[in-house]
Structure formats: C-alpha cells, structure tokens
Amino acid sequence: MDKTMSRRAVLLRALQLPLAGSVLLGLSACDAGGDAREGVALVCADPDTMTSAQESVRRTLRYSEQSPDSNKACSGCAFFSAAQGGCGSCSIFDGNVVNPAGHCDSWSAAS
Numbered sequence: 017m018d019k020t021m022s023r024r025a026v027l028l029r030a031l032q033l034p035l036a037g038s039v040l041l042g043l044s045a046c047d048a049g050g051d052a053r054e055g056v057a058l059v060c061a062d063p064d065t066m067t068s069a070q071e072s073v074r075r076t077l078r079y080s081e082q083s084p085d086s087n088k089a090c091s092g093c094a095f096f097s098a099a100q101g102g103c104g105s106c107s108i109f110d111g112n113v114v115n116p117a118g119h120c121d122s123w124s125a126a127s
C-alpha cells in the first residue's frame with residue numbers, strides 16, 4: 017500500500033511541476049505586456065463618443081491615429097490646431113480631436 021501511495025505522490029508531483037512552470041511563464045508574459053504598454057502612443061480619438069457623421073468623415077478620409085510617414089503627421093498639417101493634453105483638433109473634422117501623430121488623406125503642409 018505504501019508503494020501505491022508513493023507512486024501516486026510521484027505522479028502528482030510530475031503533474032504539478034509543468035503546471036507550476038506554466039503559471040510562472042504566464043506571469044512573466046503578463047509582466048512583459050505591462051512593459052509594452054508603457055510605449056503605447058497617445059490615443060486621442062475615441063470611436064465610442066463620436067457621432068456616425070464624425071466616424072464617417074474619418075473613415076472616408078482614412079484617418080489614422082499614427083501616420084505612416086512622420087513628415088506628414090497632423091501636427092504638420094495646415095488644418096491642425098494644438099490643444100492642451102497632447103491631442104489637437106482638426107478644422108476638417110469640425111474641430112474634433114485628432115492625434116498630433118495622426119494622418120488622413122486631406123493632409124496639407126502647414127505654411
């Protein structure tokens with residue numbers, strides 16, 4: 017009987033070790049995610065608070081929170097106005113908030 021218990025204990029240990037390893041790996045992955053979030057760029061536009069018309073204009077002009085070309089970002093656009101808090105506004109979007117690093121098809125160099 018002791019031999020059976022001993023085998024059972026060995027089997028349980030064998031199952032517990034990989035499980036413990038998985039938990040540790042999962043925790044380290046969560047920590048890595050936290051570090052990655054620190055590098056997330058400023059997000060200005062909240063689609064949940066936009067009207068369908070505002071969303072439509074952004075979609076039509078293919079607005080993006082991050083310009084593919086840093087030389088053609090909203091902050092360098094003639095229609096952009098800087099605002100407090102890091103975000104700005106766009107006169108084409110009826111003064112709605114845009115990201116200084118954003119971009120859309122109507123980008124025009126500020127003079």
Ligand code: SF4
Pocket residue numbers: 079089090091093094095096105106107108109114118119120121122123124
């Ligand atoms: S027109 Fe486009 S690129 Fe220019 S500020 Fe507005 S959203 Fe940005």
